[in-house]
Amino acid sequence: MKVIAYRNYGPPEVLKLEEREIPTPKKNEIRIKIYNTAVNSGDWRIRKADPKLAKLYFGIFKPKQPILGISIAGVVDSLGKDVTKFKIGDKVFGSTGMRLGAYAEYTCIPESSVILRLPEEISFSEGACLSFGGLTALDFIQKCNLQKNQTFIVYGASSSVGTAAIQLAKHFGAIVTAVCSQKNFDLVKSLGADFVMDYETFLSESHNKKYDVVFECVGKSSITSNLLHRSEGGVLVLVGASFKEMFQAAWISLTKGINIKFGPIAETLENLNILTELTRKGIYKVVIDKFFPLEAMAEAHRYVEAGHKKGNVAINIDND
Incomplete structure:
Protein backbone atom coordinates (compact mmCIF):
# COMPACT_ATOMS: atom_id res chain seq x y z
CA MET A 1 0.00 0.00 0.00
CA LYS A 2 0.99 3.65 -0.43
CA VAL A 3 1.77 5.72 2.66
CA ILE A 4 3.18 9.16 3.28
CA ALA A 5 5.91 8.92 5.92
CA TYR A 6 8.38 11.28 7.54
CA ARG A 7 11.61 9.89 8.97
CA ASN A 8 12.87 13.17 10.45
CA TYR A 9 11.26 16.31 11.84
CA GLY A 10 11.33 19.27 9.52
CA PRO A 11 9.65 21.19 6.67
CA PRO A 12 6.95 19.73 4.40
CA GLU A 13 9.64 18.18 2.18
CA VAL A 14 10.32 15.49 4.83
CA LEU A 15 7.01 13.90 3.83
CA LYS A 16 7.77 11.12 1.33
CA LEU A 17 5.73 8.54 -0.55
CA GLU A 18 6.59 5.00 0.54
CA GLU A 19 5.31 1.46 -0.04
CA ARG A 20 4.38 -0.78 2.89
CA GLU A 21 2.69 -4.10 3.44
CA ILE A 22 -1.04 -3.85 4.06
CA PRO A 23 -1.47 -4.37 7.83
CA THR A 24 -3.40 -7.26 9.39
CA PRO A 25 -5.86 -6.34 12.16
CA LYS A 26 -5.32 -7.66 15.68
CA LYS A 27 -8.16 -9.51 17.39
CA ASN A 28 -9.88 -6.32 18.59
CA GLU A 29 -9.14 -4.20 15.50
CA ILE A 30 -10.82 -3.28 12.25
CA ARG A 31 -8.90 -2.57 9.07
CA ILE A 32 -10.12 0.44 7.13
CA LYS A 33 -9.52 1.03 3.44
CA ILE A 34 -9.13 4.81 3.59
CA TYR A 35 -10.84 6.96 0.96
CA ASN A 36 -10.13 10.37 2.50
CA THR A 37 -8.07 11.92 5.23
CA ALA A 38 -7.43 15.57 6.13
CA VAL A 39 -4.53 17.85 7.03
CA ASN A 40 -4.91 20.00 10.12
CA SER A 41 -2.75 22.23 12.28
CA GLY A 42 -1.89 19.37 14.63
CA ASP A 43 -0.36 17.43 11.72
CA TRP A 44 2.12 20.09 10.69
CA ARG A 45 3.02 20.91 14.28
CA ILE A 46 3.92 17.27 14.93
CA ARG A 47 5.84 17.09 11.63
CA LYS A 48 8.13 19.98 12.58
CA ALA A 49 8.09 19.26 16.34
CA ASP A 50 6.50 22.61 17.22
CA PRO A 51 7.03 23.04 20.12
CA LYS A 52 10.28 21.12 20.60
CA LEU A 53 8.92 19.53 23.77
CA ALA A 54 6.56 17.53 21.55
CA LYS A 55 9.53 15.26 20.85
CA LEU A 56 9.20 13.85 24.37
CA TYR A 57 5.95 12.22 23.25
CA PHE A 58 6.44 11.64 19.52
CA GLY A 59 10.12 10.63 19.58
CA ILE A 60 13.19 12.50 20.81
CA PHE A 61 15.58 11.85 17.91
CA LYS A 62 13.15 10.82 15.18
CA PRO A 63 9.40 10.15 14.92
CA LYS A 64 8.24 6.96 16.63
CA GLN A 65 5.21 6.85 14.32
CA PRO A 66 6.35 7.96 10.85
CA ILE A 67 2.82 8.04 9.39
CA LEU A 68 0.90 11.15 10.41
CA GLY A 69 -2.83 11.87 10.22
CA ILE A 70 -5.74 11.32 12.59
CA SER A 71 -8.82 11.95 10.44
CA ILE A 72 -10.18 9.09 8.36
CA ALA A 73 -13.13 8.03 6.26
CA GLY A 74 -13.34 4.77 4.37
CA VAL A 75 -14.67 1.21 4.32
CA VAL A 76 -14.05 -1.65 6.75
CA ASP A 77 -12.43 -4.44 4.73
CA SER A 78 -11.10 -6.81 7.41
CA LEU A 79 -11.98 -7.70 11.02
CA GLY A 80 -10.12 -9.08 14.00
CA LYS A 81 -11.71 -12.24 15.43
CA ASP A 82 -13.14 -10.48 18.51
CA VAL A 83 -14.73 -7.51 16.71
CA THR A 84 -18.49 -7.18 17.25
CA LYS A 85 -19.37 -3.51 16.49
CA PHE A 86 -18.55 -3.45 12.79
CA LYS A 87 -18.82 -5.69 9.75
CA ILE A 88 -16.96 -5.86 6.45
CA GLY A 89 -18.32 -3.28 4.04
CA ASP A 90 -19.31 -0.73 6.67
CA LYS A 91 -18.61 2.87 5.64
CA VAL A 92 -16.94 4.53 8.62
CA PHE A 93 -15.29 7.78 9.69
CA GLY A 94 -13.69 9.35 12.72
CA SER A 95 -10.34 9.74 14.44
CA THR A 96 -7.36 7.47 14.97
CA GLY A 97 -6.32 9.64 17.93
CA MET A 98 -2.68 9.62 18.96
CA ARG A 99 -2.14 6.36 17.09
CA LEU A 100 -2.01 8.55 13.96
CA GLY A 101 -1.50 6.54 10.74
CA ALA A 102 -4.17 8.12 8.51
CA TYR A 103 -1.81 9.14 5.67
CA ALA A 104 -2.12 5.70 4.13
CA GLU A 105 -4.33 3.53 1.95
CA TYR A 106 -5.12 1.24 4.90
CA THR A 107 -4.95 1.44 8.67
CA CYS A 108 -5.89 -0.82 11.58
CA ILE A 109 -7.47 0.62 14.72
CA PRO A 110 -9.31 -0.82 17.75
CA GLU A 111 -13.07 -1.05 17.29
CA SER A 112 -13.35 1.02 20.50
CA SER A 113 -11.81 4.03 18.73
CA VAL A 114 -13.75 7.24 18.06
CA ILE A 115 -15.19 5.77 14.87
CA LEU A 116 -18.79 5.65 13.62
CA ARG A 117 -20.67 4.39 10.60
CA LEU A 118 -20.89 7.06 7.92
CA PRO A 119 -24.48 8.14 7.17
CA GLU A 120 -25.59 8.26 3.54
CA GLU A 121 -26.05 12.03 3.83
CA ILE A 122 -22.34 12.60 4.52
CA SER A 123 -19.60 12.09 1.90
CA PHE A 124 -16.26 10.42 2.62
CA SER A 125 -14.46 13.76 2.32
CA GLU A 126 -16.91 15.44 4.71
CA GLY A 127 -16.54 12.54 7.14
CA ALA A 128 -12.76 12.80 7.08
CA CYS A 129 -12.93 16.53 7.82
CA LEU A 130 -15.68 16.35 10.42
CA SER A 131 -13.77 15.10 13.41
CA PHE A 132 -10.80 17.45 13.99
CA GLY A 133 -12.33 20.93 13.92
CA GLY A 134 -15.75 19.77 15.04
CA LEU A 135 -14.62 17.71 18.02
CA THR A 136 -12.20 20.43 19.12
CA ALA A 137 -14.79 23.21 18.97
CA LEU A 138 -17.51 21.15 20.62
CA ASP A 139 -15.33 20.03 23.54
CA PHE A 140 -14.19 23.57 24.32
CA ILE A 141 -17.73 24.98 23.99
CA GLN A 142 -18.96 22.34 26.42
CA LYS A 143 -16.22 23.33 28.87
CA CYS A 144 -17.46 26.93 28.64
CA ASN A 145 -20.99 25.90 29.63
CA LEU A 146 -22.26 28.21 26.87
CA GLN A 147 -25.77 29.57 27.49
CA LYS A 148 -28.45 30.94 25.18
CA ASN A 149 -28.00 34.65 24.26
CA GLN A 150 -24.44 34.80 25.61
CA THR A 151 -22.00 36.75 23.45
CA PHE A 152 -19.33 34.65 21.71
CA ILE A 153 -16.44 35.99 19.63
CA VAL A 154 -14.35 33.69 17.44
CA TYR A 155 -10.81 34.80 16.50
CA GLY A 156 -9.65 32.88 13.41
CA ALA A 157 -13.25 32.25 12.42
CA SER A 158 -12.52 30.88 8.94
CA SER A 159 -10.24 28.10 10.23
CA SER A 160 -11.25 24.48 10.67
CA VAL A 161 -12.04 24.97 14.36
CA GLY A 162 -13.43 28.47 13.74
CA THR A 163 -15.99 27.41 11.14
CA ALA A 164 -17.09 24.65 13.52
CA ALA A 165 -17.23 26.99 16.53
CA ILE A 166 -19.47 29.52 14.73
CA GLN A 167 -22.04 26.87 13.85
CA LEU A 168 -22.00 25.12 17.21
CA ALA A 169 -22.20 28.35 19.21
CA LYS A 170 -25.19 29.42 17.10
CA HIS A 171 -26.78 26.00 17.60
CA PHE A 172 -26.54 26.50 21.36
CA GLY A 173 -28.14 29.94 21.06
CA ALA A 174 -25.18 32.30 21.36
CA ILE A 175 -24.80 35.68 19.65
CA VAL A 176 -21.70 35.16 17.51
CA THR A 177 -19.10 37.64 16.27
CA ALA A 178 -16.56 36.28 13.77
CA VAL A 179 -13.06 37.71 13.41
CA CYS A 180 -11.34 36.88 10.12
CA SER A 181 -9.97 38.41 6.92
CA GLN A 182 -12.44 40.53 4.96
CA LYS A 183 -12.29 38.08 2.05
CA ASN A 184 -13.90 35.47 4.34
CA PHE A 185 -16.76 37.62 5.62
CA ASP A 186 -19.32 36.03 3.30
CA LEU A 187 -18.25 32.54 4.35
CA VAL A 188 -18.60 33.14 8.10
CA LYS A 189 -21.90 34.96 7.63
CA SER A 190 -23.20 31.96 5.68
CA LEU A 191 -22.33 29.76 8.67
CA GLY A 192 -24.42 31.90 11.02
CA ALA A 193 -22.17 34.66 12.36
CA ASP A 194 -24.29 37.60 13.56
CA PHE A 195 -21.45 40.12 13.29
CA VAL A 196 -18.08 40.14 11.53
CA MET A 197 -14.88 42.14 11.89
CA ASP A 198 -11.34 41.92 10.54
CA TYR A 199 -8.24 41.40 12.66
CA GLU A 200 -7.23 45.06 12.65
CA THR A 201 -10.61 46.10 13.99
CA PHE A 202 -10.43 43.47 16.73
CA LEU A 203 -7.07 44.83 17.90
CA SER A 204 -7.95 48.51 17.49
CA GLU A 205 -8.58 50.89 20.39
CA SER A 206 -12.08 51.53 19.05
CA HIS A 207 -13.05 47.92 19.70
CA ASN A 208 -14.08 48.10 23.34
CA LYS A 209 -16.91 45.55 23.45
CA LYS A 210 -16.69 42.64 25.88
CA TYR A 211 -17.90 39.07 25.37
CA ASP A 212 -18.98 36.18 27.56
CA VAL A 213 -16.70 33.82 25.60
CA VAL A 214 -13.56 34.82 23.70
CA PHE A 215 -12.66 31.83 21.51
CA GLU A 216 -9.14 32.07 20.03
CA CYS A 217 -8.74 29.36 17.39
CA VAL A 218 -5.39 29.94 15.73
CA GLY A 219 -2.86 31.07 18.35
CA LYS A 220 -2.13 34.35 16.62
CA SER A 221 -3.35 36.89 19.19
CA SER A 222 -1.97 37.52 22.66
CA ILE A 223 -3.62 36.49 25.90
CA THR A 224 -3.48 40.13 27.00
CA SER A 225 -5.38 41.41 23.94
CA ASN A 226 -8.00 38.70 24.32
CA LEU A 227 -8.54 39.34 28.02
CA LEU A 228 -9.36 42.97 27.19
CA HIS A 229 -12.52 41.69 25.51
CA ARG A 230 -13.57 39.14 28.13
CA SER A 231 -16.55 40.21 30.19
CA GLU A 232 -16.55 39.98 33.98
CA GLY A 233 -16.95 36.29 34.79
CA GLY A 234 -16.46 35.34 31.14
CA VAL A 235 -14.27 32.64 29.62
CA LEU A 236 -11.19 32.83 27.39
CA VAL A 237 -10.56 29.77 25.22
CA LEU A 238 -7.08 29.22 23.76
CA VAL A 239 -7.43 26.48 21.14
CA GLY A 240 -3.98 26.94 19.58
CA ALA A 241 -2.00 27.86 22.69
CA SER A 242 1.75 27.19 22.80
CA PHE A 243 3.29 25.62 25.91
CA LYS A 244 4.48 29.06 26.94
CA GLU A 245 0.95 30.43 26.63
CA PHE A 262 -6.69 25.39 27.07
CA GLY A 263 -4.94 22.10 26.56
CA PRO A 264 -5.82 18.83 24.81
CA ILE A 265 -9.43 17.97 24.09
CA ALA A 266 -11.35 14.83 24.92
CA GLU A 267 -12.36 13.01 21.73
CA THR A 268 -15.54 11.05 22.49
CA LEU A 269 -18.01 8.94 20.56
CA GLU A 270 -20.80 10.94 22.19
CA ASN A 271 -19.54 14.19 20.69
CA LEU A 272 -18.88 12.61 17.31
CA ASN A 273 -22.48 11.39 17.38
CA ILE A 274 -23.70 14.93 18.11
CA LEU A 275 -21.73 16.31 15.16
CA THR A 276 -22.92 13.51 12.91
CA GLU A 277 -26.59 14.15 13.64
CA LEU A 278 -26.22 17.91 13.15
CA THR A 279 -24.44 17.31 9.82
CA ARG A 280 -26.91 14.69 8.68
CA LYS A 281 -29.80 17.10 9.33
CA GLY A 282 -28.08 19.97 7.51
CA ILE A 283 -27.64 22.05 10.67
CA TYR A 284 -23.84 21.75 10.58
CA LYS A 285 -21.78 22.16 7.41
CA VAL A 286 -18.30 20.77 6.88
CA VAL A 287 -16.34 23.49 5.09
CA ILE A 288 -13.71 22.12 2.68
CA ASP A 289 -11.32 24.58 1.09
CA LYS A 290 -9.16 22.37 -1.13
CA PHE A 291 -8.51 18.78 -2.12
CA PHE A 292 -5.05 17.30 -2.67
CA PRO A 293 -4.03 13.80 -3.77
CA LEU A 294 -2.08 11.68 -1.29
CA GLU A 295 1.08 12.12 -3.37
CA ALA A 296 0.86 15.91 -2.91
CA MET A 297 0.90 15.74 0.90
CA ALA A 298 3.92 18.05 1.19
CA GLU A 299 2.08 20.68 -0.84
CA ALA A 300 -1.01 20.25 1.33
CA HIS A 301 1.07 20.71 4.49
CA ARG A 302 2.67 23.82 3.03
CA TYR A 303 -0.76 25.27 2.27
CA VAL A 304 -2.22 24.49 5.71
CA GLU A 305 0.87 25.73 7.58
CA ALA A 306 0.66 29.07 5.76
CA GLY A 307 -2.51 29.71 7.75
CA HIS A 308 -4.82 30.98 5.03
CA LYS A 309 -7.11 28.00 4.46
CA LYS A 310 -10.88 28.26 4.79
CA GLY A 311 -12.17 25.43 6.93
CA ASN A 312 -10.58 22.09 6.07
CA VAL A 313 -8.14 20.59 3.58
CA ALA A 314 -9.05 17.09 2.41
CA ILE A 315 -6.79 14.42 0.94
CA ASN A 316 -8.07 12.06 -1.73
CA ILE A 317 -6.56 8.59 -1.48
CA ASP A 318 -6.63 6.60 -4.71
CA ASN A 319 -7.11 2.94 -3.72
CA ASP A 320 -7.34 1.60 -7.29
Missing part, protein backbone atom coordinates in the same frame (compact mmCIF):
# COMPACT_ATOMS: atom_id res chain seq x y z
CA MET A 246 -0.45 27.47 28.56
CA PHE A 247 1.89 28.21 31.48
CA GLN A 248 0.99 31.89 31.27
CA ALA A 249 -2.73 31.07 31.19
CA ALA A 250 -2.42 28.67 34.13
CA TRP A 251 -0.61 31.34 36.17
CA ILE A 252 -3.23 33.99 35.36
CA SER A 253 -6.03 31.57 36.25
CA LEU A 254 -4.35 30.68 39.54
CA THR A 255 -3.40 34.20 40.65
CA LYS A 256 -6.30 36.24 39.25
CA GLY A 257 -9.14 33.74 39.21
CA ILE A 258 -9.78 34.24 35.48
CA ASN A 259 -11.43 31.36 33.67
CA ILE A 260 -9.12 30.30 30.81
CA LYS A 261 -9.58 27.02 28.95
Whole structure:
Protein backbone atom coordinates (compact mmCIF):
# COMPACT_ATOMS: atom_id res chain seq x y z
CA MET A 1 0.00 0.00 0.00
CA LYS A 2 0.99 3.65 -0.43
CA VAL A 3 1.77 5.72 2.66
CA ILE A 4 3.18 9.16 3.28
CA ALA A 5 5.91 8.92 5.92
CA TYR A 6 8.38 11.28 7.54
CA ARG A 7 11.61 9.89 8.97
CA ASN A 8 12.87 13.17 10.45
CA TYR A 9 11.26 16.31 11.84
CA GLY A 10 11.33 19.27 9.52
CA PRO A 11 9.65 21.19 6.67
CA PRO A 12 6.95 19.73 4.40
CA GLU A 13 9.64 18.18 2.18
CA VAL A 14 10.32 15.49 4.83
CA LEU A 15 7.01 13.90 3.83
CA LYS A 16 7.77 11.12 1.33
CA LEU A 17 5.73 8.54 -0.55
CA GLU A 18 6.59 5.00 0.54
CA GLU A 19 5.31 1.46 -0.04
CA ARG A 20 4.38 -0.78 2.89
CA GLU A 21 2.69 -4.10 3.44
CA ILE A 22 -1.04 -3.85 4.06
CA PRO A 23 -1.47 -4.37 7.83
CA THR A 24 -3.40 -7.26 9.39
CA PRO A 25 -5.86 -6.34 12.16
CA LYS A 26 -5.32 -7.66 15.68
CA LYS A 27 -8.16 -9.51 17.39
CA ASN A 28 -9.88 -6.32 18.59
CA GLU A 29 -9.14 -4.20 15.50
CA ILE A 30 -10.82 -3.28 12.25
CA ARG A 31 -8.90 -2.57 9.07
CA ILE A 32 -10.12 0.44 7.13
CA LYS A 33 -9.52 1.03 3.44
CA ILE A 34 -9.13 4.81 3.59
CA TYR A 35 -10.84 6.96 0.96
CA ASN A 36 -10.13 10.37 2.50
CA THR A 37 -8.07 11.92 5.23
CA ALA A 38 -7.43 15.57 6.13
CA VAL A 39 -4.53 17.85 7.03
CA ASN A 40 -4.91 20.00 10.12
CA SER A 41 -2.75 22.23 12.28
CA GLY A 42 -1.89 19.37 14.63
CA ASP A 43 -0.36 17.43 11.72
CA TRP A 44 2.12 20.09 10.69
CA ARG A 45 3.02 20.91 14.28
CA ILE A 46 3.92 17.27 14.93
CA ARG A 47 5.84 17.09 11.63
CA LYS A 48 8.13 19.98 12.58
CA ALA A 49 8.09 19.26 16.34
CA ASP A 50 6.50 22.61 17.22
CA PRO A 51 7.03 23.04 20.12
CA LYS A 52 10.28 21.12 20.60
CA LEU A 53 8.92 19.53 23.77
CA ALA A 54 6.56 17.53 21.55
CA LYS A 55 9.53 15.26 20.85
CA LEU A 56 9.20 13.85 24.37
CA TYR A 57 5.95 12.22 23.25
CA PHE A 58 6.44 11.64 19.52
CA GLY A 59 10.12 10.63 19.58
CA ILE A 60 13.19 12.50 20.81
CA PHE A 61 15.58 11.85 17.91
CA LYS A 62 13.15 10.82 15.18
CA PRO A 63 9.40 10.15 14.92
CA LYS A 64 8.24 6.96 16.63
CA GLN A 65 5.21 6.85 14.32
CA PRO A 66 6.35 7.96 10.85
CA ILE A 67 2.82 8.04 9.39
CA LEU A 68 0.90 11.15 10.41
CA GLY A 69 -2.83 11.87 10.22
CA ILE A 70 -5.74 11.32 12.59
CA SER A 71 -8.82 11.95 10.44
CA ILE A 72 -10.18 9.09 8.36
CA ALA A 73 -13.13 8.03 6.26
CA GLY A 74 -13.34 4.77 4.37
CA VAL A 75 -14.67 1.21 4.32
CA VAL A 76 -14.05 -1.65 6.75
CA ASP A 77 -12.43 -4.44 4.73
CA SER A 78 -11.10 -6.81 7.41
CA LEU A 79 -11.98 -7.70 11.02
CA GLY A 80 -10.12 -9.08 14.00
CA LYS A 81 -11.71 -12.24 15.43
CA ASP A 82 -13.14 -10.48 18.51
CA VAL A 83 -14.73 -7.51 16.71
CA THR A 84 -18.49 -7.18 17.25
CA LYS A 85 -19.37 -3.51 16.49
CA PHE A 86 -18.55 -3.45 12.79
CA LYS A 87 -18.82 -5.69 9.75
CA ILE A 88 -16.96 -5.86 6.45
CA GLY A 89 -18.32 -3.28 4.04
CA ASP A 90 -19.31 -0.73 6.67
CA LYS A 91 -18.61 2.87 5.64
CA VAL A 92 -16.94 4.53 8.62
CA PHE A 93 -15.29 7.78 9.69
CA GLY A 94 -13.69 9.35 12.72
CA SER A 95 -10.34 9.74 14.44
CA THR A 96 -7.36 7.47 14.97
CA GLY A 97 -6.32 9.64 17.93
CA MET A 98 -2.68 9.62 18.96
CA ARG A 99 -2.14 6.36 17.09
CA LEU A 100 -2.01 8.55 13.96
CA GLY A 101 -1.50 6.54 10.74
CA ALA A 102 -4.17 8.12 8.51
CA TYR A 103 -1.81 9.14 5.67
CA ALA A 104 -2.12 5.70 4.13
CA GLU A 105 -4.33 3.53 1.95
CA TYR A 106 -5.12 1.24 4.90
CA THR A 107 -4.95 1.44 8.67
CA CYS A 108 -5.89 -0.82 11.58
CA ILE A 109 -7.47 0.62 14.72
CA PRO A 110 -9.31 -0.82 17.75
CA GLU A 111 -13.07 -1.05 17.29
CA SER A 112 -13.35 1.02 20.50
CA SER A 113 -11.81 4.03 18.73
CA VAL A 114 -13.75 7.24 18.06
CA ILE A 115 -15.19 5.77 14.87
CA LEU A 116 -18.79 5.65 13.62
CA ARG A 117 -20.67 4.39 10.60
CA LEU A 118 -20.89 7.06 7.92
CA PRO A 119 -24.48 8.14 7.17
CA GLU A 120 -25.59 8.26 3.54
CA GLU A 121 -26.05 12.03 3.83
CA ILE A 122 -22.34 12.60 4.52
CA SER A 123 -19.60 12.09 1.90
CA PHE A 124 -16.26 10.42 2.62
CA SER A 125 -14.46 13.76 2.32
CA GLU A 126 -16.91 15.44 4.71
CA GLY A 127 -16.54 12.54 7.14
CA ALA A 128 -12.76 12.80 7.08
CA CYS A 129 -12.93 16.53 7.82
CA LEU A 130 -15.68 16.35 10.42
CA SER A 131 -13.77 15.10 13.41
CA PHE A 132 -10.80 17.45 13.99
CA GLY A 133 -12.33 20.93 13.92
CA GLY A 134 -15.75 19.77 15.04
CA LEU A 135 -14.62 17.71 18.02
CA THR A 136 -12.20 20.43 19.12
CA ALA A 137 -14.79 23.21 18.97
CA LEU A 138 -17.51 21.15 20.62
CA ASP A 139 -15.33 20.03 23.54
CA PHE A 140 -14.19 23.57 24.32
CA ILE A 141 -17.73 24.98 23.99
CA GLN A 142 -18.96 22.34 26.42
CA LYS A 143 -16.22 23.33 28.87
CA CYS A 144 -17.46 26.93 28.64
CA ASN A 145 -20.99 25.90 29.63
CA LEU A 146 -22.26 28.21 26.87
CA GLN A 147 -25.77 29.57 27.49
CA LYS A 148 -28.45 30.94 25.18
CA ASN A 149 -28.00 34.65 24.26
CA GLN A 150 -24.44 34.80 25.61
CA THR A 151 -22.00 36.75 23.45
CA PHE A 152 -19.33 34.65 21.71
CA ILE A 153 -16.44 35.99 19.63
CA VAL A 154 -14.35 33.69 17.44
CA TYR A 155 -10.81 34.80 16.50
CA GLY A 156 -9.65 32.88 13.41
CA ALA A 157 -13.25 32.25 12.42
CA SER A 158 -12.52 30.88 8.94
CA SER A 159 -10.24 28.10 10.23
CA SER A 160 -11.25 24.48 10.67
CA VAL A 161 -12.04 24.97 14.36
CA GLY A 162 -13.43 28.47 13.74
CA THR A 163 -15.99 27.41 11.14
CA ALA A 164 -17.09 24.65 13.52
CA ALA A 165 -17.23 26.99 16.53
CA ILE A 166 -19.47 29.52 14.73
CA GLN A 167 -22.04 26.87 13.85
CA LEU A 168 -22.00 25.12 17.21
CA ALA A 169 -22.20 28.35 19.21
CA LYS A 170 -25.19 29.42 17.10
CA HIS A 171 -26.78 26.00 17.60
CA PHE A 172 -26.54 26.50 21.36
CA GLY A 173 -28.14 29.94 21.06
CA ALA A 174 -25.18 32.30 21.36
CA ILE A 175 -24.80 35.68 19.65
CA VAL A 176 -21.70 35.16 17.51
CA THR A 177 -19.10 37.64 16.27
CA ALA A 178 -16.56 36.28 13.77
CA VAL A 179 -13.06 37.71 13.41
CA CYS A 180 -11.34 36.88 10.12
CA SER A 181 -9.97 38.41 6.92
CA GLN A 182 -12.44 40.53 4.96
CA LYS A 183 -12.29 38.08 2.05
CA ASN A 184 -13.90 35.47 4.34
CA PHE A 185 -16.76 37.62 5.62
CA ASP A 186 -19.32 36.03 3.30
CA LEU A 187 -18.25 32.54 4.35
CA VAL A 188 -18.60 33.14 8.10
CA LYS A 189 -21.90 34.96 7.63
CA SER A 190 -23.20 31.96 5.68
CA LEU A 191 -22.33 29.76 8.67
CA GLY A 192 -24.42 31.90 11.02
CA ALA A 193 -22.17 34.66 12.36
CA ASP A 194 -24.29 37.60 13.56
CA PHE A 195 -21.45 40.12 13.29
CA VAL A 196 -18.08 40.14 11.53
CA MET A 197 -14.88 42.14 11.89
CA ASP A 198 -11.34 41.92 10.54
CA TYR A 199 -8.24 41.40 12.66
CA GLU A 200 -7.23 45.06 12.65
CA THR A 201 -10.61 46.10 13.99
CA PHE A 202 -10.43 43.47 16.73
CA LEU A 203 -7.07 44.83 17.90
CA SER A 204 -7.95 48.51 17.49
CA GLU A 205 -8.58 50.89 20.39
CA SER A 206 -12.08 51.53 19.05
CA HIS A 207 -13.05 47.92 19.70
CA ASN A 208 -14.08 48.10 23.34
CA LYS A 209 -16.91 45.55 23.45
CA LYS A 210 -16.69 42.64 25.88
CA TYR A 211 -17.90 39.07 25.37
CA ASP A 212 -18.98 36.18 27.56
CA VAL A 213 -16.70 33.82 25.60
CA VAL A 214 -13.56 34.82 23.70
CA PHE A 215 -12.66 31.83 21.51
CA GLU A 216 -9.14 32.07 20.03
CA CYS A 217 -8.74 29.36 17.39
CA VAL A 218 -5.39 29.94 15.73
CA GLY A 219 -2.86 31.07 18.35
CA LYS A 220 -2.13 34.35 16.62
CA SER A 221 -3.35 36.89 19.19
CA SER A 222 -1.97 37.52 22.66
CA ILE A 223 -3.62 36.49 25.90
CA THR A 224 -3.48 40.13 27.00
CA SER A 225 -5.38 41.41 23.94
CA ASN A 226 -8.00 38.70 24.32
CA LEU A 227 -8.54 39.34 28.02
CA LEU A 228 -9.36 42.97 27.19
CA HIS A 229 -12.52 41.69 25.51
CA ARG A 230 -13.57 39.14 28.13
CA SER A 231 -16.55 40.21 30.19
CA GLU A 232 -16.55 39.98 33.98
CA GLY A 233 -16.95 36.29 34.79
CA GLY A 234 -16.46 35.34 31.14
CA VAL A 235 -14.27 32.64 29.62
CA LEU A 236 -11.19 32.83 27.39
CA VAL A 237 -10.56 29.77 25.22
CA LEU A 238 -7.08 29.22 23.76
CA VAL A 239 -7.43 26.48 21.14
CA GLY A 240 -3.98 26.94 19.58
CA ALA A 241 -2.00 27.86 22.69
CA SER A 242 1.75 27.19 22.80
CA PHE A 243 3.29 25.62 25.91
CA LYS A 244 4.48 29.06 26.94
CA GLU A 245 0.95 30.43 26.63
CA MET A 246 -0.45 27.47 28.56
CA PHE A 247 1.89 28.21 31.48
CA GLN A 248 0.99 31.89 31.27
CA ALA A 249 -2.73 31.07 31.19
CA ALA A 250 -2.42 28.67 34.13
CA TRP A 251 -0.61 31.34 36.17
CA ILE A 252 -3.23 33.99 35.36
CA SER A 253 -6.03 31.57 36.25
CA LEU A 254 -4.35 30.68 39.54
CA THR A 255 -3.40 34.20 40.65
CA LYS A 256 -6.30 36.24 39.25
CA GLY A 257 -9.14 33.74 39.21
CA ILE A 258 -9.78 34.24 35.48
CA ASN A 259 -11.43 31.36 33.67
CA ILE A 260 -9.12 30.30 30.81
CA LYS A 261 -9.58 27.02 28.95
CA PHE A 262 -6.69 25.39 27.07
CA GLY A 263 -4.94 22.10 26.56
CA PRO A 264 -5.82 18.83 24.81
CA ILE A 265 -9.43 17.97 24.09
CA ALA A 266 -11.35 14.83 24.92
CA GLU A 267 -12.36 13.01 21.73
CA THR A 268 -15.54 11.05 22.49
CA LEU A 269 -18.01 8.94 20.56
CA GLU A 270 -20.80 10.94 22.19
CA ASN A 271 -19.54 14.19 20.69
CA LEU A 272 -18.88 12.61 17.31
CA ASN A 273 -22.48 11.39 17.38
CA ILE A 274 -23.70 14.93 18.11
CA LEU A 275 -21.73 16.31 15.16
CA THR A 276 -22.92 13.51 12.91
CA GLU A 277 -26.59 14.15 13.64
CA LEU A 278 -26.22 17.91 13.15
CA THR A 279 -24.44 17.31 9.82
CA ARG A 280 -26.91 14.69 8.68
CA LYS A 281 -29.80 17.10 9.33
CA GLY A 282 -28.08 19.97 7.51
CA ILE A 283 -27.64 22.05 10.67
CA TYR A 284 -23.84 21.75 10.58
CA LYS A 285 -21.78 22.16 7.41
CA VAL A 286 -18.30 20.77 6.88
CA VAL A 287 -16.34 23.49 5.09
CA ILE A 288 -13.71 22.12 2.68
CA ASP A 289 -11.32 24.58 1.09
CA LYS A 290 -9.16 22.37 -1.13
CA PHE A 291 -8.51 18.78 -2.12
CA PHE A 292 -5.05 17.30 -2.67
CA PRO A 293 -4.03 13.80 -3.77
CA LEU A 294 -2.08 11.68 -1.29
CA GLU A 295 1.08 12.12 -3.37
CA ALA A 296 0.86 15.91 -2.91
CA MET A 297 0.90 15.74 0.90
CA ALA A 298 3.92 18.05 1.19
CA GLU A 299 2.08 20.68 -0.84
CA ALA A 300 -1.01 20.25 1.33
CA HIS A 301 1.07 20.71 4.49
CA ARG A 302 2.67 23.82 3.03
CA TYR A 303 -0.76 25.27 2.27
CA VAL A 304 -2.22 24.49 5.71
CA GLU A 305 0.87 25.73 7.58
CA ALA A 306 0.66 29.07 5.76
CA GLY A 307 -2.51 29.71 7.75
CA HIS A 308 -4.82 30.98 5.03
CA LYS A 309 -7.11 28.00 4.46
CA LYS A 310 -10.88 28.26 4.79
CA GLY A 311 -12.17 25.43 6.93
CA ASN A 312 -10.58 22.09 6.07
CA VAL A 313 -8.14 20.59 3.58
CA ALA A 314 -9.05 17.09 2.41
CA ILE A 315 -6.79 14.42 0.94
CA ASN A 316 -8.07 12.06 -1.73
CA ILE A 317 -6.56 8.59 -1.48
CA ASP A 318 -6.63 6.60 -4.71
CA ASN A 319 -7.11 2.94 -3.72
CA ASP A 320 -7.34 1.60 -7.29
